[in-house]
Amino acid sequence: MTNDRTRNRTTTLRAGAATLALAVVATLPACSGSGGGGPHAAEPRPAIAVAPASGGRAVPVDRKVTVRTTAARIDSVRVTAPGPGPLRGTLASSKESWTSAGRLAPGVTYDVLVRATTSGGKRLTEHTTFTTAEPKRTFVGEYHPDKGTTVGVGMPVSIVFNKPIRDRASVERKLGVTASPAVEGAWSWMKDWSGRDRVDFRPRSYWKPGTDVTLRMDLDGVDAGGGLYGTQNRVVRFRIGESVVTTVDTARKTLTLRRGGEVLRTIPVSTGKPGFETWNGTMVVLEKTPSITMNSRTVRIFGPEAYNLKDVKWDVRLTTSGTFAHAAPWNEGKFGRVNGSHGCIGLSTADAKWFYDHVSPGDPVTVVNSTDTVQVNNGYGAWNAGWADWRAGSAL
Structure with missing residues (x-):
């Protein structure tokens, strides 16, 4: 049996619980959800x-x-x-x-x-x-002329690569030639006489004497195709010397050298005999050697025409294939009269020494009235290509 005091206490507790429940409900926000994404959620950190x-x-x-x-x-x-x-x-x-x-x-x-x-x-x-990872395959280019040299008006800028270049355009974009005074010029690709890939730059016409030329090679990291990467950065400055231009007329059997446009001398010569004619067209002096041995096997001449000449004097090299202007005392009596060589330009010993002393690498030597024009890759034969054909050899 419950007395009045107990009943009143129970009623009071129930009323207090109801009041507490209402208070809890009142504190919940309207339309609240379980995600906790209310207006006070933390913003992303920048x-x-x-x-x-x-x-x-x-x-x-x-x-x-x-x-x-x-x-x-x-x-x-x-x-x-x-x-x-x-x-x-x-x-x-x-x-x-x-x-x-x-x-x-x-x-x-x-x-x-x-x-x-x-x-x-x-x-x-x-x-x-x-x-980045180191490259597994790399390439470099052997360039000419050398830094700090003075060369003739016919010297191109030439780069021969030690690996095949598949992406020639990417490589060419990283090569630059500037000149003072400025020139119009272009790069052209070819196979070097050695069979390697090569690219040459030449102006539209011969350089002007006194021109300062700068070659820039920014090839480090350049992808030449197939995972082959360049490793070279070079700045090469050289200078163009005075104009020394030589013309060899195989019909007249003469060599005429002009310096600054003026004739210094006309010399009697003996050029290639029938079947061994001297290359026609323009060649460029590659190098000079005071004495060498000339063996016909190096130019694939055998049999009755074979020769082995030691201590040949005053040798001016004009092509990679073996064309020289040099002393040929064994042809004495033929100079100016008979073409009797195996393709070289023969002179008397005294005249060969004079010519040797008056030309430098880069000087052009043009042969006229002969046959079979020298190829652009045989030494520096760039001047035998017309300007449109030369520019067509660019990869860009």
């Missing part, structure tokens, strides 16, 4: 993420550099490395991501600097570095 990241393994050259931002927009991305220079890329329209274009250069360390701005105007900066 950040910049760069890949590849610093401190990782060597990066393959086919990787892309990517930049992504959180709660910020990209203002600038700079990716640079010694040699290859800046790496270009594309910024998304949202300005929240950037992706590099083209391949990375091998074996170099890239420096990445990113700047961004949050919606509130706060500036963000991220600076990282990464290193």
Whole structure:
């Protein structure tokens, strides 16, 4: 049996519980859900993420550099490395991501600097570095003329590569020739006499005496195709000397040398006999040697026409295949009268010494009234190509 005091206490407790329940319900926000995503949820923290990241393994050259931002927009991305220079890329329209274009250069360390701005105007900066893997296959170019030399008005810039070049356009883009005074010129590709890939630059006409020429080779990291990469950066400056131009007339059997446009001497010579005619066209002095041995086997002459001449004096080389202007005392009596050589330009010993002393590498020697024009890759035969044909040899 419950007394009045107990009944009153029970009623009071129930009323208090109901009041507490109402109070709890009253504190719940209207339309509340279970996700906790109310107006006071934390906002994303502004950040910049760069890949590849610093401190990782060597990066393959086919990787892309990517930049992504959180709660910020990209203002600038700079990716640079010694040699290859800046790496270009594309910024998304949202300005929240950037992706590099083209391949990375091998074996170099890239420096990445990113700047961004949050919606509130706060500036963000991220600076990282990464290193690319070393190339497995590389190439270099052997160039002429050499740095600091003075050469004749007919000297082209010539580069012979030690590996086959599949992507000639990519390589040619990284080669440059400038001159003071300026010239119109062009590169042209060919196979060197050795069979290797080669590219030469020549002006439209002979260089002007006194011209300063600069060759720039920015080949470090250049992909020449098939994973073959360049390793060379060179700046080569040389100078064009005075105009020394020689004409050899095989019909008149004379050699005429002009310096600065004026005739210095006309010398009687003996050029190639029938079946061994001297190349027609323009050749360029390659080198000079005071004495050499000439053996016919080196130019594939055998049998009754074979020869082995020792201590041949005052030799001016004109082609890779073996054309020289040199002393030929065994042809005494033929100079100016009979063409009796195996393709070389023979002179008396005294005249050969005079010619040797008056020409330099790069001086053009033009043979007229002969047969079979010298090929552009046989020494420096660039002047035997018409200008349109020469320009057509460019890869660009």
